[in-house]
Amino acid sequence: MSEGTFWRIDQQPANSIALIEDGGVTLTYGELAARVAMLRDLLPARALMFCYCENSAASLSGYLAALNAGAVPLMLDGALDPELSQQLLHKWQPALIWHPDTRQAEGEVLLHQDGYKLVATGYASPKMDPTLALLITTSGSTGSPKLVRQTYRNLQSNCTSICDYLEISASERPLVYLPMNYVFGLSIIHSHLACGATLLMTQNSPLQGGFWAFVKAQQATSLSGVPYTFEMLTKLRFMRMNLPSLRTLTQAGGKLSVTLQEAYGQWAQEQGKRFFVMYGASEATSRMGYLPPAIALDNPGTIGIAIPGGAFALEDAAGDVIDEPNVVGELIYYGENVSPGYAGEPQDLASGDQNGGRLATGDMAKRDAQGLYTIVGRKKRFLKVFGNRVGLDELEQLVKNHFPQLECAAGGEDDHIRIWLTESASADAVKEYVATVAKLHHSALTVIVTPEIPKNPAGKTLYAQLDSLHG
Numbered sequence: 001m002s003e004g005t006f007w008r009i010d011q012q013p014a015n016s017i018a019l020i021e022d023g024g025v026t027l028t029y030g031e032l033a034a035r036v037a038m039l040r041d042l043l044p045a046r047a048l049m050f051c052y053c054e055n056s057a058a059s060l061s062g063y064l065a066a067l068n069a070g071a072v073p074l075m076l077d078g079a080l081d082p083e084l085s086q087q088l089l090h091k092w093q094p095a096l097i098w099h100p101d102t103r104q105a106e107g108e109v110l111l112h113q114d115g116y117k118l119v120a121t122g123y124a125s126p127k128m129d130p131t132l133a134l135l136i137t138t139s140g141s142t143g144s145p146k147l148v149r150q151t152y153r154n155l156q157s158n159c160t161s162i163c164d165y166l167e168i169s170a171s172e173r174p175l176v177y178l179p180m181n182y183v184f185g186l187s188i189i190h191s192h193l194a195c196g197a198t199l200l201m202t203q204n205s206p207l208q209g210g211f212w213a214f215v216k217a218q219q220a221t222s223l224s225g226v227p228y229t230f231e232m233l234t235k236l237r238f239m240r241m242n243l244p245s246l247r248t249l250t251q252a253g254g255k256l257s258v259t260l261q262e263a264y265g266q267w268a269q270e271q272g273k274r275f276f277v278m279y280g281a282s283e284a285t286s287r288m289g290y291l292p293p294a295i296a297l298d299n300p301g302t303i304g305i306a307i308p309g310g311a312f313a314l315e316d317a318a319g320d321v322i323d324e325p326n327v328v329g330e331l332i333y334y335g336e337n338v339s340p341g342y343a344g345e346p347q348d349l350a351s352g353d354q355n356g357g358r359l360a361t362g363d364m365a366k367r368d369a370q371g372l373y374t375i376v377g378r379k380k381r382f383l384k385v386f387g388n389r390v391g392l393d394e395l396e397q398l399v400k401n402h403f404p405q406l407e408c409a410a411g412g413e414d415d416h417i418r419i420w421l422t423e424s425a426s427a428d429a430v431k432e433y434v435a436t437v438a439k440l441h442h443s444a445l446t447v448i449v450t451p452e453i454p455k456n457p458a459g460k461t462l463y464a465q466l467d468s469l470h471g
Contacts, residue, residue, distance in 0.1 A: 006194035022202035045070035053180035058114035062098035157336035187286035219245035226253030228459035310335035
């Protein structure tokens with residue numbers, strides 16, 4: 001495996017294909033490097049730059065140019081609501097904006113390239129820490145003022161680790177359809193550019209017919225998704241598709257139901273392919289753990305082990321390390337990919353490392369005798385129901401495992417649990433099951449049928465929206 005600093009694409013063989021756009025351009029590494037260099041020369045070091053992202057060569061060029069110039073990009077959804085966009089612009093006052101022609105931005109146009117524009121706003125960039133490389137909005141909150149700060153070391157460390165355990169080579173042709181402004185989608189780009197692979201970029205989703213035509217025509221070798229992706233793939237009868245070039249599936253972005261984990265693990269084993277269940281967070285740049293495919297079928301429901309270069313530990317409520325197996329505690333991660341902290345105001349961009357390579361994940365987990373970790377819920381996603389502690393994430397997973405055809409979400413407040421479903425026919429059966437498995441009286445449960453479970457672009461459930469819909 002040949003692996004380097006992923007943003008230095010000029011170090012890859014110039015004639016190798018860097019990316020193929022769905023219905024668009026094909027660029028070699030040399031051609032992509034030329035586009036990046038043209039843009040890089042216009043970017044002052046330490047300039048704050050809004051990058052409105054889409055899965056295209058132009059969007060990628062702007063991002064790579066920023067990293068190479070020492071400018072600091074804030075990754076935003078290319079289709080971000082204009083009102084939210086204005087709020088962010090007013091708060092952060094970026095010196096530069098890289099955006100598709102479909103969006104508007106006031107200022108001097110410095111460059112027009114492949115359907116994107118570089119605009120100078122006239123704002124002066126705030127003082128920034130010299131190690132700061134990238135800003136990511138916190139998960140599920142594209143309009144949130146809280147940003148995750150990531151350093152050059154964070155980015156390269158996590159990229160190197162991913163290249164290692166996924167054994168990525170230049171022969172890979174990964175499908176790039178997850179949002180670029182989402183750390184999982186961005187990490188796929190990083191790790192494959194580092195190894196000289198060919199990115200297959202599309203703005204379609206698996207629910208669109210053109211998506212699968214692109215997969216087959218370009219002989220995609222890997223497909224990545226969040227739990228919701230794999231729920232969709234199941235409904236699309238993915239495991240019956242003929243995709244001979246596909247050799248790796250990777251899942252992150254939340255806990256996959258045990259039922260689906262077993263199903264895709266079994267399918268991968270029968271087809272001679274690899275299925276990786278992974279665990280990560282924006283605050284750790286991307287990945288923290290993975291379950292090796294060789295042991296996946298024997299250990300459904302676990303997230304596995306820490307990535308190369310990282311380490312896990314469990315702590316009890318007093319902050320003491322838990323050494324015994326099968327005892328639940330908060331999952332703590334240690335590694336060079338742990339971000340230095342958040343930014344809530346422009347002056348926070350000058351802050352140094354506030355975490356010291358240690359991340360308290362907020363996830364409650366246990367470790368078995370083999371050293372494999374299993375997430376059992378979120379530290380803050382627990383309710384007291386008539387004196388009993390109930391984990392909402394665990395309850396949600398139980399429902400999904402027992403009713404694998406259903407979309408559901410769990411929420412509520414102390415002494416009352418709400419289960420949202422998208423299918424009315426199963427409402428009574430779900431309520432009876434939850435009451436039985438959680439040993440709760442029916443009066444503590446409400447099942448609500450809704451047309452859809454709201455999710456962010458990365459496929460994560462937006463629980464706050466569900467609560468607001470309930471009123």
